[in-house]
Amino acid sequence: xxxxxxxAQWVLPVGxxxxxxxxxxxxxxxxxxxGLAAFGLAVSRRPALVPGPFxxxxxxxxxxxxxxxxxxxxxxxxxxxxxxxxxxxxxxxSNWLGMVPFLEEPTKDLNTTLVLxxxxxxxxxxxxxxxxxWRAYLKEYFQPFAFMFPLNVxxxxxxxxxxxFRLYGNVMGGSIIILVVSHLVHHLVLPPLLGxxxxxxxxxxQAFVFAMLTLTYISVALQE
Amino acid sequence: MIVEAxxxxxxxxxxxxxxxxxxxxxxxxxxxxxxxxxxxxxxxRQPAAAHKVQRTMLVGQAVAxxxxxxxxxxxxxxxxxxxxxxxxxxxxALAAAGLCMGIGALGPGLGAGFAGxxxxxxxxxxxxxxxxxxxTMLVGQAVAxxPAIFALVLAFLLLFATPSQAGPLLPAAAxxxxxxxxxxxxxxGSGVGSGLAAxxxxxxxxxxxxxxxxxxxxMLVGQAVAxxPAIFGLLVAFLLLFAxxxxxxxxxxxxxxxxxxxxxxTGLSAVGPGLGAGVAAxxxxxxxxxxxxxxxxxLRTMLVGQAVSQSTSVYGLVVALLLLYVV
Numbered sequence: 001x002x003x004x005x006x007x008a009q010w011v012l013p014v015g016x017x018x019x020x021x022x023x024x025x026x027x028x029x030x031x032x033x034x035g036l037a038a039f040g041l042a043v044s045r046r047p048a049l050v051p052g053p054f055x056x057x058x059x060x061x062x063x064x065x066x067x068x069x070x071x072x073x074x075x076x077x078x079x080x081x082x083x084x085x086x087x088x089x090x091x092x093x094s095n096w097l098g099m100v101p102f103l104e105e106p107t108k109d110l111n112t113t114l115v116l117x118x119x120x121x122x123x124x125x126x127x128x129x130x131x132x133x134w135r136a137y138l139k140e141y142f143q144p145f146a147f148m149f150p151l152n153v154x155x156x157x158x159x160x161x162x163x164x165f166r167l168y169g170n171v172m173g174g175s176i177i178i179l180v181v182s183h184l185v186h187h188l189v190l191p192p193l194l195g196x197x198x199x200x201x202x203x204x205x206q207a208f209v210f211a212m213l214t215l216t217y218i219s220v221a222l223q224e
Numbered sequence: 225m226i227v228e229a230x231x232x233x234x235x236x237x238x239x240x241x242x243x244x245x246x247x248x249x250x251x252x253x254x255x256x257x258x259x260x261x262x263x264x265x266x267x268x269r270q271p272a273a274a275h276k277v278q279r280t281m282l283v284g285q286a287v288a289x290x291x292x293x294x295x296x297x298x299x300x301x302x303x304x305x306x307x308x309x310x311x312x313x314x315x316x317a318l319a320a321a322g323l324c325m326g327i328g329a330l331g332p333g334l335g336a337g338f339a340g341x342x343x344x345x346x347x348x349x350x351x352x353x354x355x356x357x358x359x360t361m362l363v364g365q366a367v368a369x370x371p372a373i374f375a376l377v378l379a380f381l382l383l384f385a386t387p388s389q390a391g392p393l394l395p396a397a398a399x400x401x402x403x404x405x406x407x408x409x410x411x412x413g414s415g416v417g418s419g420l421a422a423x424x425x426x427x428x429x430x431x432x433x434x435x436x437x438x439x440x441x442x443m444l445v446g447q448a449v450a451x452x453p454a455i456f457g458l459l460v461a462f463l464l465l466f467a468x469x470x471x472x473x474x475x476x477x478x479x480x481x482x483x484x485x486x487x488x489x490t491g492l493s494a495v496g497p498g499l500g501a502g503v504a505a506x507x508x509x510x511x512x513x514x515x516x517x518x519x520x521x522x523l524r525t526m527l528v529g530q531a532v533s534q535s536t537s538v539y540g541l542v543v544a545l546l547l548l549y550v551v
Contacts, residue, residue, distance in 0.1 A: 068359075072437065145531070154455055155448050161377060162370040166290065169376055173293035176300050205286050209366045216363050220441050 022109055029106035032093050061085070072219045080218055083123060087116060088211035091167065095203025098175055099195045105203075107171045110164065117164035120214040121156075128221035163213055170206045174198030233310035233318065240322025241302040244379075247326030248295025248333075251415070255337015256285045262341035266348030273351040277344050280358045284340025287365045291333035291372040291415075298325040298379045305383065314386045316397035320404035321382035324461075327408030328375020328415075335419015335502075336365040342423040346430025353433040360429045360440055364422025367447045371411030371418075371454040371498075378407040378461050395472065398480035402487025403461035406544075409491030410457020410498070417502015418447040424506035428513025435516040442512045442523055446505020449530045453494030453501075453537040460490040460544050467548060474551075486547040493540020501530040 008023040043058040051059055065085045070077040091107060098105040106112045129137045141152045178198065182191045263281035267274045302322055307314065343361035347354045382400060425443035429436045464487060472479040508526035512519045 071356075143527075148531075151452055151455065154459070155452070158370065158374075158451070158455060162367070162373045165373040165376055166366060166369060169294045169297060169373065170290055173290075173297045176297055177293075180300060201282075202286055205283055205362070209287065209362050212359060212363050213366055216440060216444065219437065220444055223437075223441060 022111065024104050025106050025109040025112055028097060028104055029094070029112060031103075032090060032097065032106060036089060036093060061089070069215060072215055073222065076222060080123070080127070080215070083119075084211050084215050084218075087120065087214055088207055091116065091207040091210055092204060095171055095207055096199050098171070098178075098203075099192075099199040105171050105175065107167055108175055110168045113164040113168040113171075114160070116167070116210070117160045120163060120210075120217065121160045123214070124217040124221045125156075127218050131222045159217065163210060167206055167210055170202055174202055229312055229315070230310045232312055232315040233307060236315035236319040237302045237307075240319045241299040242322070243319075244295050244302065244322035244326040245292070245299040247323075248292045248299075248329035250333070251330040251335075252289050252292040252333030252337065255288045255334040255340070255419075258337045259284050259288065259340035259344060263344040266344045270348035270351065273348055273354070276347050276351055276354040280343050280347055280354065280361065281340065283358065284336070284343055284361055284365065287362060287369075288333055288336035288340055290369055291329040291336065294372055294376045295325050295329045298322065298376070298383070301383055311386070312393055313396055313400070316400050317382045317386045320400045321379040323401070324382065324404035324408040325375050325379040327405075328379075328411040329372050331412035331415025331417075331498075332369045332372035332419070333415070335368045335416045335422070338416075338419045339365045339368065339422035339426055343426040343430075346427050350430045350433070353430050356433050356436045357426055357430050360436060360443070361422065361426045363440060364425055364443055364447070365419070367444060368415060368418035368422050370451055371414045374454055374458045375407050375411050378403060378458065378465075381465060391468075391471075392476040394476045395479040395483055399464045399467050399483045402484045403464040404487070405484070406457045406464065406487040406491040407454075407461040408457075409488075410454045410494035413495035413498025413500075414451045414454035414502070415498070417450040417499045417505070420499075420502045421446045421450060421505035421509060424509040428509050432513050432516065435513060435519075438516050438519045439509055439512055442509050442519065442526075443505065445523060446501070446508055446526060446530070449527065449534075450498055450501035450505055452534060453498040456537055456541050457490050457494050460486060460541065460548075463545075463548060482547045482551050486544040489540045489547065490544040493543075494537045497534040497537035500533040504530050504533065 010021045010023050010026075012019045012021065039054070039058070043055050048055060062085070065088065066077070066081055069081050069084060073080060094105050094107045094112070097103045098108070125137075128140075132140075141149050141156075143152070174194075175198070178191050178194050181194055185191070259281055263277050266277045270277075298321060302318055339361050343357050346357050350357075382404065421443050425439050428439050432439075464483060467483065472482075474482065504526050508522050511522050515522070
């Protein structure tokens with residue numbers, strides 16, 4: 001049961017200091033990225049008129065998400081389409097990875113989810129500045145009253161905390177439940193079924209929630 | 225003495241684990257039950273939409289369950305994480321972590337369940353709007369869970385970053401418990417309130433899907449204000465974590481009571497305002513659904529009303545700061 005808090009680390013000396021890298025997270029997230037890049041290349045290299053199974057999946061994914069984003073963002077949709085779909089697919093595959101034996105979800109590491117939330121947050125802030133200009137952007141922090149400024153800043157920063165911890169907590173929770181149940185029933189039938197529930201179902205829902213929150217925050221930032 | 229500290233730490237860990245999942249299971253369970261109830265009614269009214277309603281019910285329940293999954297994570301970490309250097313202060317921190325996450329999961333679980341319920345009812349009323357209702361529900365529920373996530377953050381800090389003890393034990397331990405009470409109770413009102421706002425938004429989107437952009441925006445703004453009390457609670461909890469009760473001129477017992485009082489003042493005074501601001505946000509969403517053309521004026525009214533209704537949580541905050549730094 002000690003595996004819960006155990007983290008495999010590489011320690012690199014850089015300029016007299018130690019840099020700690022979470023080995024499992026790094027390998028797994030680069031694995032997910034490589035897999036997605038390979039999938040993208042394989043699908044787009046020779047697009048057929050009558051799509052094969054992979055191409056159908058990719059086309060469906062692009063079409064559905066493009067419609068959904070266009071519905072919310074209107075003509076500004078295409079600018080943010082790639083980012084939002086990438087976030088969704090990366091988190092989705094990351095969450096599914098835990099179902100494969102010996103592999104772990106990169107999203108089980110708070111560092112991963114924190115960086116993803118920071119990316120989403122900065123995109124929304126940049127969108128707001130771009131749409132309204134610095135003056136109007138800064139003015140919003142003093143609404144409805146000037147003394148609300150510190151609270152508005154905390155409220156904005158809380159978005160990063162809540163997005164990252166929501167994803168992390170759900171993925172971590174799923175894997176802890178599976179670990180405890182495996183320990184109790186000695187790796188009989190139950191753990192794979194639980195893995196399917198938490199990986200496939202909760203993992204998909206949380207990936208969708210993350211992408212939708214990014215989309216919503218961007219669309220709120222674009223409105224005056 | 226070392227053996228005794230170890231025994232106390234272990235005792236606090238198992239007690240905290242029980243409190244955490246025991247309290248943490250309540251809200252989500254009631255909320256999910258409410259979702260299922262609404263789904264059953266919705267299917268009876270509109271059997272043709274049964275598939276859509278069932279799907280939304282399951283997704284909504286899964287998201288509402290996050291709150292109690294967080295409580296489970298903290299419970300299991302309390303039970304099984306290794307603790308190489310136990311101390312009496314760590315024992316207090318562990319009990320506080322369990323308490324904080326347990327109480328903190330109550331409101332958000334319940335609130336997210338309400339949102340799921342109106343989403344199911346709304347889909348039965350307007351099956352064609354199912355996609356935008358479900359999307360609104362997911363976003364609203366996810367934001368309504370933010371207070372539970374604040375409690376999770378604090379519980380993690382208490383679990384893994386026990387401050388080193390300077391001065392007498394009693395005030396130091398009281399500060400940790402007070403932090404848990406502050407962040408935990410502050411999450412209750414905000415969680416239920418933002419859940420109510422999400423519920424009203426789902427209902428309004430089902431009535432008028434074309435205004436969904438405006439509605440989601442009104443919901444998010446209203447929820448953000450409804451979560452201000454939860455942010456107060458987290459803020460005071462952080463101040464308490466980093467308080468230095470050793471420097472206090474008071475005797476240990478009054479110093480400990482002052483810290484505990486600060487936590488209770490912030491936590492309990494945040495329950496009402498979080499709920500009230502959520503009610504205001506809910507009716508603003510409903511009104512925006514009815515009259516989208518008035519959305520700017522409705523939003524302004526909501527913000528002013530919420531600001532006034534939240535003054536009571538500011539009183540609690542002021543008393544807490546007085547207890548922390550002046551008394």
